Amino acid sequence: MSFYKNMYSPKLIELFRNPKNVGEMPDADVKVTEGSLACGDMITIFLKVDEETKRITDIKFLSYGCAANIATTSIMTELVKGKTLEEAKKLTFKEIVDALGGLPPVKMHCAVLSIDGLRSAIRKYEEERGIVEVPELDESFIRSRLRRIINPRLGRDIVSTGIIEKISVHEGIVEIDVNMPEDQEFAGYIKEEIRERLERLPNVKELKINFLGG
C-alpha cells in the first residue's frame, strides 16, 4: 500500500475547507441523522423533494466528523441535487470516492456514511408518505445492513471481504459470527459499527457478536 494512496486528495482538502450545501434547512421535507458521536462521525441530511416529479430540489447537511466525513457528504449533496429519488438511490459510495479523486481505505466508511444518510433520508420520506413498507427482519436484511460496514484494512465491506461467518435471526435475537480474532487491530471498530447499524432497529431485541479465531 503506497503512502500516497493513504493521503487526502487535493479535491477532498478543498471541500473540507469550503464545503458545499452545508447548514440547516428549517423547512425541509425530511431530516435524518446517521452515525453517532461515539463513533466519531455523524451527519444530518435535510431534503426538499418535489411532490410531483419526486426530484430533490434542495439538500443540505451538517457534520460532526473528520475531513473525509465533511468532504464526502459535501460531494454527495452536489451529486444528487436535482436528481429524482430513484436516480439518487442508485448513487454508490464508489462514485463518491471517484468524484473525490480517491479516498484512503481507512476512510472509506465516511463515503458509506454519506450514502447511508442519503438513503435513510429517502426511505424516511417514502415511508412517511406510504410509498414503501418497513422491511422484515431476516438474514438477508441483516446482510444488506452489514454490507455498509467497511473493513478498514481492505477498504471494502465486511460481507464481501468474507469475514462474516454466520448470521442467525430468531424471534428478534440476532447473532453474528465474525471470522476475526478479537485482538485484531480493527476488531473493536467493526464490533462498534455492527452495533451501531443493528441495535437501534425497532425489531431487534438482542444482538450478539462473536469473534472467532485467535
Place this chain on the structure above:
Amino acid sequence: MKLIYLDNATTTALDPEVLEAMKPYFSEWYGVPTHEYGHSFGLKAREALEKSREVVARSIGAEPDEIIFTSGGTESNNLAIKGAALAGKDRSRIITSMIEHSSVLNVVRSLGTAGFQTSYLRVDGEGFVDLEELKEKIDDQTLLVSIQHANQEIGTIQDIEEIGRICREKGVLFHVDAVQSFTKVPIDVERMNIDLLSISAHKIHGPKGVGALYVREGVKLKPLIEGEHHEFGLRSGTENIPGIVGFAKAIEVADESHVEHMRRLRDRLIDGLLEIGDSRLNGPRGDRRLCNNVNVTFKYVEGESVLLHLDMRGIIVTTGSACFSKTLQPSHVILALGLKHEDAHGSVRFSLSKYNTMDEMNYTIRNVREVIEGLRAISPVGRR
C-alpha cells in the same frame, strides 16, 4: 506563514548545540568503541561513549555501569519488561496501568498471551493510579510493576516515590517509563526506589534513534538483541556513537529555566483555551501536571478536523480522536479517565517546548477559537 510546533510530546527539534556536538562523530571520529587498549579511532569512540554514559547516569542519580544505551523509549520499555519477565524464574504477574504508552501496554498484552498473569490498574478522573489497588494487586507471584512517570497525552505526573516505596516494601521490581518526564521532572532512582527506567533523546531536543535503560545493579534481564556483548551483554549491536553523544549533550543543555518558561506558557494556553467554552481540561492542574502538556476536549467537534484546520494555519497539534488513530479507536487514556468516546474524539493535545513563546500561545488561542466556532457552526450537535 510561520509555523508553531506544538507536538513536542511526539518529538522535538534538535538543539543546534546538540547537532554541533554530534558532527565530529559522523565525519571525523567515525570509529566504533574498542577495548581500552585499541587504536586511536576506537579509543576516541570509547571515550565519547563512556563520557556520555556518565552524563546520563548523573542525571538520574545512577552509576555509569547501570546505563544501557538503546534505540529509544520503545526498545527500553521492551527490554525492561520482556527482559525482566524472561529472566524472572518463578514469578509470573506483571502489573501496569491502563494509561501507559503502547510500548508498555502492547508488551504486557503480548506477555499475557504468552502465559504471564497481567493486571491493569485503574486511574482516577485526572489520570492518577489508584495506590490502594496497587497494594492489593501485588501478590507473592508478582514479578514487576511498570508505571510511567508522566502521561504522554494528559501530562499526569504519578507519585513515583510512593509507588517505588510500595514496590520496595513488597519486594517486587519497579520499572518506570520516564520518556515524557525526563529533564522536566527531577528523577532520582535511589530516592524513588526505581529498578528500571526508560528515557529517550528525541523528546528532549536530542537526536532520534537513541535512548537508554537504567538497570539497577543486580537486576537480572534477558537481552532481546544478542550478538557481540555490547552494553554489558544486554544490548548488542554497534553503538550509535553520534546519537549517544547527542543524547548526552541534550541532557547537559536542559535547564530548570526551560521548565519554568514552559509552565508559564502552559498555564496561559490552558486559561485561553478554556475561555472558548463547552471545553474541558483533561488531566490535573498545577505541579502534578507536566510543564509542557495541555489537553483540552472541545465538545461538538471532532479532533481530526480541528487538527487539519490548525495545520492550514501553521499550528501543529495532535488529537485523541478515533478518526486520527491507526486503529480507528479513540484514545485509551481519555477513556480510562471515565470519559465518553466523544470526549476523546474532541480532544486536542498541545505539547510545548523551550522554543515556544507567549506570542505563539496568544496566536494559537485566537486561531483555535476561530476553528472551533467554525466547526461548531456546521455540527449537528450542540446547536443553540
